[in-house]
Amino acid sequence: AVAPVEALRAGSDDVAPRFSTSYWVDQNPDSTLDAARAAFATDAFQPLPRWPATFGFADGVHWFHLRVQNVDHPERDWLLVVEYALLDHLDLYTVTPEGEVQVFESGDRMPFANRAVDHRHFTFPLDLPGHSTRDYFLRVRTESSVQVPLALKTRVYFLDHAQRGDMGLGVYYGVIIAMFLYSLLLYISIRDRSFLWYITYVGAFGLGQSCLNGLSFQLLLPNWPILDDQLLLFTIGLALVAMLLFTRDFLELPRRVPRLDQIMRIAIWVETSILAASFVLSYRHAISLETASVFAVAAICVLAAIIVWRQGYRPAFHYLLAWSFMLAGIVVYASVSFGLLKKTFITEYGIQIGSCIEMILLSFALAYRFQLIREENEALQREVAERLEIRVNERTAELNSALGELRVANRRLQEYSLRDGLTNVHNRRYLDEALPRAVSVAIQRQEPLCLLLIDIDHFKTINDSYGHLAGDDCLRDVADVLRQQVREADDFVARYGGEEFVVILPGASLDVARARAESLRRAVAQIRVPGDKAPIALTISVGVASLNRDARQATDDLLKRADQALYTAKQHGRNRVVVDGVAPFE
């Protein structure tokens, strides 16, 4: 068969063998090189339907033929690179014009060490000395999507450019690892569940990407080809579940759109079941299921975000913005898997670019949402605190007024207990406390103090002739007069006994005391108490004594001497004042 030839010429180190590649599909899963060569001889090979070569999830063994001639390129050391990491079996047969056959076996079902070139993409060394021509048959059998993006490069060119590509991937995984660790720390400190779903998503997504790039196989699981496939299924499934859980929490669906939340919960269950099923289903079925559900998950997430956003929830906008980059990347990538879109740099790495932007924006959205929640909480706390303060103030005021009333009541009670009920002057109990106190203060200050002992004259007679009630009236009126006359700050009147009163005059000398006693006597003599026959006239006798601070029991001594003076006053005809130690004045 006359096939187009890929001519290598000096100056072009990177060749896309688009038109020199043809393909043929053999439904026999054990298809051999002989079968392919026979098919090639009968022109069964077809031109590629699109470039790069993608066939979606297609059955059968895909054979690719490529004829290369080194016309005048000085380099003989070339590489054939298949820039897709997930092909199960991939064998390159080199046929020289002399009919010699050389084979390199590869594919992700073989340990990584079997590869002719240590690279995450399937890479075959081609020896193309000047003017030589080679036929290459590439045999592809895979359960995954059949994507065979071919490139011919000199080894030097490949080495130069691999570095740049790896650097790009390094930056990408650097971002993912940074976002993962950063959000993990945030989750540990904040304990907000949406951070947990976010880091699950980022972690699963990053790992899944490393499977797609062939990096996890190269670096993490080089001896476990089957596990690499399983890891991809698991991480995609987990990323989808985490994405749904994250969306549900982040958009607060249970609270904001309960109806949609029910659908969301069903979706979460379905995705979880797919995740579980991926352990038992064949790779082809599981990956088709997961790839297809990417569309459903994207649709429900975007729908939820739009609804919540239109309800006025701002973080939903950030969410939409973030996801739009990611979803664009995912949809583009899935479309390539199904053979709907061409494979280009953007479609190949769009998912990585999109997801990078998305993760950064989402992290920002999380922070924004967290701030909203915090502001809400603070406002709530302030409100509660204010309400509490008002309540506390009210209660305090109530308590204070109650306390005030209580204090007044107590004081009144104390007053009552220290006052005589009939005359309303201080009672004997008060006198027993206050007199010793006044005496000791006077002694301390070295000031004089006088005591008047007052007794109503012939009170028994008044009682007997006017009645006991009239007697009480007389007691009250005398007490009133005494109280009115004794008004200095420290002076006080007390009822001493039946019809006896005591007046204490701190600071008063004997002369002053006598004068005060005289005026009291005169004032009482003015009183006329209404009696049933005629008004009752009253007189009093007064004994005056001055404090002797040298006496042993000063208070008792004072009272005793006042009593003696009073006795003397009674003896000398009543209605008079007698001063202790001074002869009564007739």
Ligand SMILES: Nc1nc2c(ncn2[C@@H]2O[C@H](COP(=O)(O)OP(=O)(O)OP(=O)(O)O)[C@@H](O)[C@H]2O)c(=O)[nH]1
């Ligand atoms: N109405 C009335 N009488 C009282 C009260 N307390 C004591 N008395 C009476 O006061 C009288 C006191 O009388 P006495 O101490 O004998 O002396 P007096 O009649 O006042 O005569 P002199 O003191 O010698 O002038 C008694 O008859 C008591 O019953 C009281 O609260 N009300």
